[in-house]
Amino acid sequence: MAARLALKDQLFTREKVERVADEIARAHPGFAAAAFATAVLARFPHLELKARISWMATCLADHLPDDFRTAGGILIRSLPAPVDPALSDGDFGDFIYAPHAEYLARHGCTSEDLAFSLAGLREITTRFSAEFAIRPLLDAFPERVLGTLREWTDDEHYHVRRLCSEGTRPRLPWARNLTLPPDTGLPLLDRLFTDSTRYVTRSVANHVNDFSRKDPDLALGTLERWWESGRQHPREMAYVIRHAARTLLRAEHPRALRLVEASLAGVRGRGGGRTRAMQEGTV
Structure with a gap:
C-alpha cells in the first residue's frame, strides 16, 4: 500500500505552484513564471506547511515589482474566481493562495497601505481564508481594522463574514496570538451569531469556546x-x-x-x- 502523502504535500504541489505562476504571468506578462516556480519548489522538500507559505511569500516578493501596491495589484488581478457565495458552508478554498495574503500582511502593514491591504485580503479570503494574515494588521492598527471588520459583518460573501470572527479568535490554531484582550471580537460576534450560514456560525462558536477557557x-x-x-x-x-x-x-x-x-x-x-x-x- 502506498504511503499517504503528508498534508503539506497535498496542499502545496508542483502543479499548484506552477498554476499560480501562470496566473500571475497572465496578470503581469513580465513575471518570470518558470524562475518563480523553480525557486519555490527548490526548498519545499525541507519545509513544513506554514514554512512553505512563508517561503512562497518571500519568492513572490523576489519576483514581483518592488513597489508594494503595484505588486499587490498584480496578485489580486491574478486570482481565480471566488468560491461560490451562494453556498452555506465550507468550500474552504485552496491553501495555495495563503502566500498571497501573507505577502500583503508582510509588506502592507503600514498606516499608508492599510486600506489597500485590507481590500486585498477581502478579495483573497473569498479564495482562501485570510484569517492568519489579518492578525498582524489587527495588532498594529486595532481600531481601523476592527472598524473595517464591523462593516464586513454585513458583506454579501459568507467567507468575508467568517473572516470577521475567525481572524479575531483569541486562540486561532496555527496562528500568532493577538496582543489584544480576548473579548476584542465580541462586538463582531454579536452581529454574526444570527448568520444564516453554518460556516460563519461554526466560527462564532469556536471563537466563544476560545475565550471560555479564560x-x-x-x-x-x-x-x-x-x-x-x-x-x-x-x-x-x-x-x-x-x-x-x-x-x-x-x-x-x-x-x-x-x-x-x-x-x-x-x-x-x-x-x-x-x-x-x-x-x-x-x-
Missing part, C-alpha cells in the same frame, strides 16, 4: 444573551451553544450543562425556551 462567565453570559434574544433559529442556536461550550461541557461545568439542556429542550418544543427555563430555575 472567562467562562463571559462566554456563558454571551450565549445566554444570544439565546434569549430569539434572533437565531432555535436549532442553529442550540448548535452554537453546544459547540461554543464544548470545553466547559467536558469539564462538566454546571451552568454550561444547564444551558445546553435548556436550549435542546427549546428545540424539542419542551420548556418554552429560555424564559420558562429561567422561571423554573434550570438556568
Whole structure:
C-alpha cells in the first residue's frame, strides 16, 4: 500500500505552484513564471506547511515589482474566481493562495497601505481564508481594522463574514496570538451569531469556546444573551451553544450543562425556551 502523502504535500504541489505562476504571468506578462516556480519548489522538500507559505511569500516578493501596491495589484488581478457565495458552508478554498495574503500582511502593514491591504485580503479570503494574515494588521492598527471588520459583518460573501470572527479568535490554531484582550471580537460576534450560514456560525462558536477557557462567565453570559434574544433559529442556536461550550461541557461545568439542556429542550418544543427555563430555575 502506498504511503499517504503528508498534508503539506497535498496542499502545496508542483502543479499548484506552477498554476499560480501562470496566473500571475497572465496578470503581469513580465513575471518570470518558470524562475518563480523553480525557486519555490527548490526548498519545499525541507519545509513544513506554514514554512512553505512563508517561503512562497518571500519568492513572490523576489519576483514581483518592488513597489508594494503595484505588486499587490498584480496578485489580486491574478486570482481565480471566488468560491461560490451562494453556498452555506465550507468550500474552504485552496491553501495555495495563503502566500498571497501573507505577502500583503508582510509588506502592507503600514498606516499608508492599510486600506489597500485590507481590500486585498477581502478579495483573497473569498479564495482562501485570510484569517492568519489579518492578525498582524489587527495588532498594529486595532481600531481601523476592527472598524473595517464591523462593516464586513454585513458583506454579501459568507467567507468575508467568517473572516470577521475567525481572524479575531483569541486562540486561532496555527496562528500568532493577538496582543489584544480576548473579548476584542465580541462586538463582531454579536452581529454574526444570527448568520444564516453554518460556516460563519461554526466560527462564532469556536471563537466563544476560545475565550471560555479564560472567562467562562463571559462566554456563558454571551450565549445566554444570544439565546434569549430569539434572533437565531432555535436549532442553529442550540448548535452554537453546544459547540461554543464544548470545553466547559467536558469539564462538566454546571451552568454550561444547564444551558445546553435548556436550549435542546427549546428545540424539542419542551420548556418554552429560555424564559420558562429561567422561571423554573434550570438556568
